[in-house]
Amino acid sequence: MQTTNEYNRKRYRLGLWFVAPAVFVLLIVLAYPIFASLVLSFLRVRFAGQGLSFEFNGLNNYADLFRKDLFREALFRSVYYTVIEVVSVILLALLVALMLNHPLGRSAFYRVVLLVPWALAPVANAVLWKWIYNANYGILNQALRGLGAIEENIIWLGKPWLALNMILVADIWKAVPFIALLILAGLQNIPSYLYKAARLDGANAWQQFVHITLPGIKTTFVISIVLQSIWALKVFDLIYVLTKGSPADSTVLLNYLSWRETFSNLDIGYGAAIANVLFALMLMLALVYIRALRPRQTQAQGG
Amino acid sequence: MNSNRLVNRISRRDFLKLAGAGAASVALANFLASCAPKSDGGTLNVLVPAAPDPAPPGVGQFSLDAFEQWKKNNGFEVTYEAPPWPQLHDKMAANFASGQYVHDIIYMSGWVPEFADYLIDFADELPADIIADLPPSSFSTLTWGGKRLGVIFTLSLLTMFYNKEMLDGIGVKEAPKTWDELKGVAKELTGGGKYGWVLNYGAPEGIGGVASYWMCFLQQAGGKLYDDKGQPSFNNAAGVDSLQCMVDLMEFTDPGSLSYVGINDATNVFAAGQAAMMMNWPFMWKPANDPATSKVVGKVNAAVLPAGPAGTASIDGTDAYTITSLSPNPEGARKLIEFYLDAEVQKRQVLDTGWLPIRLSVLNDPEVQAAAPNAAVVLEQAKNPYDSYVTPDYNAVTTAIGVEIQKALAGTQSAADSIKNASDQVIEIVKKRG
Incomplete structure (x- = not known):
C-alpha cells in the first residue's frame, strides 16, 4: 500500500510536470529578457558586421547615468509623474467607485460607459488626445474659447511643464476606470451590517x-497604488505619439529615454542600464504589492 | 506483485512522459518553423513606409496592373511590411540586430551609414540607361565606405510652398528670396489667427526633425555641420546666424509649430489656409491641391528656399531602396528595384501620389511638369547645396542638436548658447563614434 507521504510525493511530482510548461x-519570456538586459547593461554594444559586436564596459553605462543631466531630469520627472498620477x-x-456603489449608480450601464477609456488601445487613446490638444483645431481650445475662459489658443504641448501635465491628464483619464472598478469591488465586500450598526450608534x-x-478598502487601496505606480512609471505610448519627448526633452521620462537610447540612438548598453x-x-513596487496581498491570504487561510 | 506494479507504473508514466515530451517537441518545432521568415527565393520581403509617405506600387496606389504583371513575368511573390514611417527605424534596427534574414529590400531615409554593414552595393549592376538617367548626386547620401548602398527613387528636397492669395493680399507677387524678405513677408501676414510661417518643430531628430530644418538655414548661411576631418564645425557665426533667423521667424510662426511632431501636422495648418508659407517635401503639391483635403486648392505655389548670406540651400530626403546582405535573392531584389525605377512606374508615381520621380527623363516629361509644376522648382533647388549630413549616429546627433534648437525657439536660451551646447554634445558623440 502507498503511504500518505508517498502519495503526496507523487502528487507533488505530478504537479511539477503540470506547471513545467508555464x-x-x-x-x-520573462527571465531571459531580464537576464539579457542585465548583461547588456555591462557591455558597449555596436552595430557592426554581420550582427552586433559586444565589448565589456564594466559599470561605465551606470556611471554615465549619473553623469548625464538628462537621466537625472528624466528620473525626477518620472517620480513627479508617478506621484501626481x-x-x-x-x-x-474612489469618487467614481463611491458613486457607482450608491443605489442610484448601480446600473450596469454606468460601468460599461466607465470602461470605455480603459478599453481604448493605448495608441488610439494617444491619437485622440493629440487632436483634443491640437493648438489650432483642438476641442479643448475651442471649448475654453467658447466659455470665454481664454482669448488666445493655448499651445498645450508646446511648453515644458504644461506639456508634461497635459500628458498626465490624458493618462489619468485612461487609468481611472480600472482602478475605480477595483475599489468598487472592495467597497462591495464591506458588510452592510457595519453601516447599519454605525447608523444605530449615531455615526x-x-x-x-x-x-x-x-479601513474596509485598505488592501484594495494599497494594491491600486502599487499597480498604478508601476503603470505610471512605464508610460510610453502617450509620449511617443503626443510629444516625442519635446519640447526640449521636457517630456522625456525614464521609459521613453530607455527606448530612445536603445532603438533610436542604438546605444543599446546604455539603454539597457536605464531600463x-x-x-x-518597479520590482520594489511589486514587492510591496506582494506584501499587500499577504494579509488577505493569511486571513483566508485562517478563516 | 510488487515487481508487476512497478512495471505497470513505470510503463504508464514513461508512456505519458514520452507522449508529452514528443507532443511538446513537435509543437515547438512547428512554432519555430512558422516563426522563420520565408526565404525560398520565390518571395521577396520588402519593408517600406505606409502611404502617404513614399511607397512603392502595391502599398502606394499606382501602377498596380504593371506590378501584378511584373510578379507574373518574373515568378516572384512580393510581401510588403508597411508600418507608419516613424516605426521604420526601430523595426529595421531590431531586425538587423537579430542577425536573421527578414527583408530583401528596405526603404531607407538617412540611415544608410548607420546600417551600412547590413546592405550590399548593387548600384553597378543596375542597367546603364537607368544610371545615366539619374541626377549625378543621386548616390551621394547613399555612399558609405566607398560603396553605393542604395538607389534614390524620388527627388525629395525641401522647397518653399506659399499661399499665393495671401501674398497677393499684401501686394507681394513672388516668394521671398532672402531671409530678410522671408521675415518681412511673414510679419505682414501674421494676425487675425493666421500666421506667416508654419513648420513641425516638435520632434528633434532625423530627417524631417527640427535639426534637419536648421541644416537648411545653416547651409544658407554658408556653414557646414562637419569639417573635412569629420569634426563638428558649426559653432561659429554661420551656426548662430542660421538659428537666429529661425528664432526671429518664431514671432510670425504658428506657435503650435513647437508642438507639431510630424510634417502632416504642419501641412494641415497650411492646407487649411491658416499659414502662408512653409518648407515641405515635393509630395505636398498634390494634397495641397486636392479639394478633399485642402482649402487652398489653386492657391499654392512653390519656390526655392530663401537665400541666406551664402545663397539658397536645402536638405535631401534621401528616400532610397536598399538590398540587405542577408537576402537570399539579391538578384530578384535588384530586379524589383529596377521595376520601381521603370520610367512608366516613375511617371505614375508622381501623377498618382505626388512623389516626384528621380529619373531625369520623367522629370522633364511635359505631362509630369504639368501635373507637378513644383518639379522644376525642385530641380532648381538641386543646383544648390542640399547636404543632409547623414552619419552612422545621425539620430543621436540630430537629437542633441534638435533639443538645443527647441530651447532657442521657445525663447528659453539664446541662439549662441544653443549652438555652443549642441556643438559640445556632437563633439562627444563623434568621439564615441571612434
Whole structure:
C-alpha cells in the first residue's frame, strides 16, 4: 500500500510536470529578457558586421547615468509623474467607485460607459488626445474659447511643464476606470451590517466613511497604488505619439529615454542600464504589492 | 506483485512522459518553423513606409496592373511590411540586430551609414540607361565606405510652398528670396489667427526633425555641420546666424509649430489656409491641391528656399531602396528595384501620389511638369547645396542638436548658447563614434 507521504510525493511530482510548461514559458519570456538586459547593461554594444559586436564596459553605462543631466531630469520627472498620477487616479477612482456603489449608480450601464477609456488601445487613446490638444483645431481650445475662459489658443504641448501635465491628464483619464472598478469591488465586500450598526450608534456619513469604508478598502487601496505606480512609471505610448519627448526633452521620462537610447540612438548598453533602473524601481513596487496581498491570504487561510 | 506494479507504473508514466515530451517537441518545432521568415527565393520581403509617405506600387496606389504583371513575368511573390514611417527605424534596427534574414529590400531615409554593414552595393549592376538617367548626386547620401548602398527613387528636397492669395493680399507677387524678405513677408501676414510661417518643430531628430530644418538655414548661411576631418564645425557665426533667423521667424510662426511632431501636422495648418508659407517635401503639391483635403486648392505655389548670406540651400530626403546582405535573392531584389525605377512606374508615381520621380527623363516629361509644376522648382533647388549630413549616429546627433534648437525657439536660451551646447554634445558623440 502507498503511504500518505508517498502519495503526496507523487502528487507533488505530478504537479511539477503540470506547471513545467508555464515555468518554461516564464523563463523564456520573462527571465531571459531580464537576464539579457542585465548583461547588456555591462557591455558597449555596436552595430557592426554581420550582427552586433559586444565589448565589456564594466559599470561605465551606470556611471554615465549619473553623469548625464538628462537621466537625472528624466528620473525626477518620472517620480513627479508617478506621484501626481497615483494621487489623482486614486482620488478620482474612489469618487467614481463611491458613486457607482450608491443605489442610484448601480446600473450596469454606468460601468460599461466607465470602461470605455480603459478599453481604448493605448495608441488610439494617444491619437485622440493629440487632436483634443491640437493648438489650432483642438476641442479643448475651442471649448475654453467658447466659455470665454481664454482669448488666445493655448499651445498645450508646446511648453515644458504644461506639456508634461497635459500628458498626465490624458493618462489619468485612461487609468481611472480600472482602478475605480477595483475599489468598487472592495467597497462591495464591506458588510452592510457595519453601516447599519454605525447608523444605530449615531455615526454620520463622514464618520462611516472614515471608520468603515476606508479601513474596509485598505488592501484594495494599497494594491491600486502599487499597480498604478508601476503603470505610471512605464508610460510610453502617450509620449511617443503626443510629444516625442519635446519640447526640449521636457517630456522625456525614464521609459521613453530607455527606448530612445536603445532603438533610436542604438546605444543599446546604455539603454539597457536605464531600463534596469526602471526595472529595479518597479520590482520594489511589486514587492510591496506582494506584501499587500499577504494579509488577505493569511486571513483566508485562517478563516 | 510488487515487481508487476512497478512495471505497470513505470510503463504508464514513461508512456505519458514520452507522449508529452514528443507532443511538446513537435509543437515547438512547428512554432519555430512558422516563426522563420520565408526565404525560398520565390518571395521577396520588402519593408517600406505606409502611404502617404513614399511607397512603392502595391502599398502606394499606382501602377498596380504593371506590378501584378511584373510578379507574373518574373515568378516572384512580393510581401510588403508597411508600418507608419516613424516605426521604420526601430523595426529595421531590431531586425538587423537579430542577425536573421527578414527583408530583401528596405526603404531607407538617412540611415544608410548607420546600417551600412547590413546592405550590399548593387548600384553597378543596375542597367546603364537607368544610371545615366539619374541626377549625378543621386548616390551621394547613399555612399558609405566607398560603396553605393542604395538607389534614390524620388527627388525629395525641401522647397518653399506659399499661399499665393495671401501674398497677393499684401501686394507681394513672388516668394521671398532672402531671409530678410522671408521675415518681412511673414510679419505682414501674421494676425487675425493666421500666421506667416508654419513648420513641425516638435520632434528633434532625423530627417524631417527640427535639426534637419536648421541644416537648411545653416547651409544658407554658408556653414557646414562637419569639417573635412569629420569634426563638428558649426559653432561659429554661420551656426548662430542660421538659428537666429529661425528664432526671429518664431514671432510670425504658428506657435503650435513647437508642438507639431510630424510634417502632416504642419501641412494641415497650411492646407487649411491658416499659414502662408512653409518648407515641405515635393509630395505636398498634390494634397495641397486636392479639394478633399485642402482649402487652398489653386492657391499654392512653390519656390526655392530663401537665400541666406551664402545663397539658397536645402536638405535631401534621401528616400532610397536598399538590398540587405542577408537576402537570399539579391538578384530578384535588384530586379524589383529596377521595376520601381521603370520610367512608366516613375511617371505614375508622381501623377498618382505626388512623389516626384528621380529619373531625369520623367522629370522633364511635359505631362509630369504639368501635373507637378513644383518639379522644376525642385530641380532648381538641386543646383544648390542640399547636404543632409547623414552619419552612422545621425539620430543621436540630430537629437542633441534638435533639443538645443527647441530651447532657442521657445525663447528659453539664446541662439549662441544653443549652438555652443549642441556643438559640445556632437563633439562627444563623434568621439564615441571612434
